[in-house]
Amino acid sequence: MGTVSVSLQFGELKKKESPLHKRTILLLRFVLILSTILLMTYSDRGLNFASPGYAVALAYFLSNLALYFVPEIKFSRPILTFAIFLTDVFAISMAIYLTQGLQTDFYLIYFLIIFIASVGQDIRGSIPIAIVASIFYAWLLHRTSPGLSIMDSAILIKVPFLFIVSLISSYWSTAIRREVREKSKFEAIARNLEDEIARITDKESELRHYSETVINSVTSGVIVVKEDGVVTTINPEAARVLGTKQETITGKDINSIPGLEALWQRMQQSIHSGEPLERLQISITNSHNEDTPIGLSVSPINSPNTNFSGCVGILRDLSDIKELEDKLRHAERLSYLGKMATWVAHEIRNPLTAIDGFSQLLPHTRDMSKIETFSKEIARGTQRINHIIEDILTFARAKTRVNASNIDLRQLMTQITENIGGVRIFINGEASATIKGEEESLKSLFTNIINNSIDAMDKDPKIVIEFRKTRQWLVIELRDNGKGISPENMQKLFTPFFTTKSRGTGLGLAIAKKIVDDHKGKLEIKSEEGEGTICRVYLPLENGQGCTAP
Amino acid sequence: MKKRILVCDDEEPIRLLLTESLQDTYDIAEASNGREALRSATKEKFDLIIMDIKMPQVHGLEAIERIRERNDSIPIIICSAYRPMEDDIVVKTSNIASFITKPIDIKTLRAKIFELIGE
Numbered sequence: 103m104g105t106v107s108v109s110l111q112f113g114e115l116k117k118k119e120s121p122l123h124k125r126t127i128l129l130l131r132f133v134l135i136l137s138t139i140l141l142m143t144y145s146d147r148g149l150n151f152a153s154p155g156y157a158v159a160l161a162y163f164l165s166n167l168a169l170y171f172v173p174e175i176k177f178s179r180p181i182l183t184f185a186i187f188l189t190d191v192f193a194i195s196m197a198i199y200l201t202q203g204l205q206t207d208f209y210l211i212y213f214l215i216i217f218i219a220s221v222g223q224d225i226r227g228s229i230p231i232a233i234v235a236s237i238f239y240a241w242l243l244h245r246t247s248p249g250l251s252i253m254d255s256a257i258l259i260k261v262p263f264l265f266i267v268s269l270i271s272s273y274w275s276t277a278i279r280r281e282v283r284e285k286s287k288f289e290a291i292a293r294n295l296e297d298e299i300a301r302i303t304d305k306e307s308e309l310r311h312y313s314e315t316v317i318n319s320v321t322s323g324v325i326v327v328k329e330d331g332v333v334t335t336i337n338p339e340a341a342r343v344l345g346t347k348q349e350t351i352t353g354k355d356i357n358s359i360p361g362l363e364a365l366w367q368r369m370q371q372s373i374h375s376g377e378p379l380e381r382l383q384i385s386i387t388n389s390h391n392e393d394t395p396i397g398l399s400v401s402p403i404n405s406p407n408t409n410f411s412g413c414v415g416i417l418r419d420l421s422d423i424k425e426l427e428d429k430l431r432h433a434e435r436l437s438y439l440g441k442m443a444t445w446v447a448h449e450i451r452n453p454l455t456a457i458d459g460f461s462q463l464l465p466h467t468r469d470m471s472k473i474e475t476f477s478k479e480i481a482r483g484t485q486r487i488n489h490i491i492e493d494i495l496t497f498a499r500a501k502t503r504v505n506a507s508n509i510d511l512r513q514l515m516t517q518i519t520e521n522i523g524g525v526r527i528f529i530n531g532e533a534s535a536t537i538k539g540e541e542e543s544l545k546s547l548f549t550n551i552i553n554n555s556i557d558a559m560d561k562d563p564k565i566v567i568e569f570r571k572t573r574q575w576l577v578i579e580l581r582d583n584g585k586g587i588s589p590e591n592m593q594k595l596f597t598p599f600f601t602t603k604s605r606g607t608g609l610g611l612a613i614a615k616k617i618v619d620d621h622k623g624k625l626e627i628k629s630e631e632g633e634g635t636i637c638r639v640y641l642p643l644e645n646g647q648g649c650t651a652p
Numbered sequence: 653m654k655k656r657i658l659v660c661d662d663e664e665p666i667r668l669l670l671t672e673s674l675q676d677t678y679d680i681a682e683a684s685n686g687r688e689a690l691r692s693a694t695k696e697k698f699d700l701i702i703m704d705i706k707m708p709q710v711h712g713l714e715a716i717e718r719i720r721e722r723n724d725s726i727p728i729i730i731c732s733a734y735r736p737m738e739d740d741i742v743v744k745t746s747n748i749a750s751f752i753t754k755p756i757d758i759k760t761l762r763a764k765i766f767e768l769i770g771e
Binding site for chain 1: 770
């Protein structure tokens, strides 16, 4: 808001003072003229009507009227006002002279002149006028009553009174004038204050309008809530997301609006912790009773300057995105299902062909050894079908049952690799590599990875297997010199039923990933096309944590 | 002299089944993948080829194309676990070869072979 600065403009003060000054003097002179006429009319020794006194009075009246047209600024010059008062003193002295001096009441008018002079020019005006009046009066008395002593009571009383009136009235007028000046000063301050307030109010409303425009233009929802839950600002988009109107919710307690509990809970969390919350996904129930998923970021506001404590929330309607995601997921699921059905059909039809075919041959076969061979083939086909079903179930089950036991992975690896021909396999690193896990799963995990490597290699196939230990993990690194994985295939690596092999099920790595996850491990695959692939399996070393309980 | 048939399938039981089903009438040679099939087809003369589609190394379709480059008259029967409508690729092949699906009815297979090359 800033400090209100008031500058006093004294020029303006004087200008404002002078019309009052002029008007007062002229008004008082009318009183003076009127009093003189009254005295002329009713005094014992008054002038009679034929006297030119009235003509003088009329001239006086007109001249006073004329003074109204003298510019105000001239009245602030002492010379003009002094000349006016001198003329007045002179005129009254003439009247006193004409009305026989001592006995006349015209001398009372001196008091009025002195009074007016004090109004006009303080003591600087009234004292000289009092002196001049005293001199005139004394001289007049001397002229009209030559025998009059200076110690005569008429002089002794009347002359000092002129000075007393001069002093009192100038004191009074100074006091009044000071008061007037003070008042004007305060009025000026008040006026300046008013101006300043108006300016600040304008500025403030301009700022408010500006920030409102900015907030309202934001395409995300913006909502500002005080510590106590009162909504202070909300933009149209936030109002739309919440299914309400700006004017309905502004000033309301967010607690009093049903469906926004989750929003308020996160806001409180941010206010109390003083930490911003970013990219949350929450669900609210809007005023139309629809569940709306929203993306939310909350920043706490704690400004000692504005004495505001609360938070600002940025809302984003995720309904459309959610719907799209759901559709995509559904489509993906359907696509998986389609791929899975095709795969299952193909995989099962092969052993089924054997079972069916040998069953057709059996009735026409007499040779016992052939009967035995065909029967074995039928059994093998059945087992194969069963194995396929197991594979699907392993993949589809939420969690593999892990029958944890201590497994020496080096030994297991030797077992897996000893029957592989045509590929050079090196096993290096840690001699002891025992973890807790499930043997069958781990065997199929490494078999899957090694089979992938074998399928990817053409010339001089070589697999280097290295065992390493970190504080937390047993790391098994399998490196091949195969054709590598292209970047676009890299993304689909763990996608079920995705395969680049003609004989692949597309489940190998998906199952491998699952087995690693079930053992609370990590599976990392790095590959460069044409260079080969590095596959790292991280299995936890700590006892008992290596696997899920059966 | 018996007519010669090349059976190409990566599944050993299927090769065994086909051989056992046909060897009384025909002379059967086996190949376990497309590459082997190509090699045999180049070296020897066959009257008919029975070929699986989905095989490692050289895919069945590729093998058929390569064989057709040398010999466009040899009858080929595609024997696949896919249904002709299940896979676009399979549909494309239907005009270059006959098609039978797994599981196989042995009588139907024999009838088809007889229709193509006789005994």
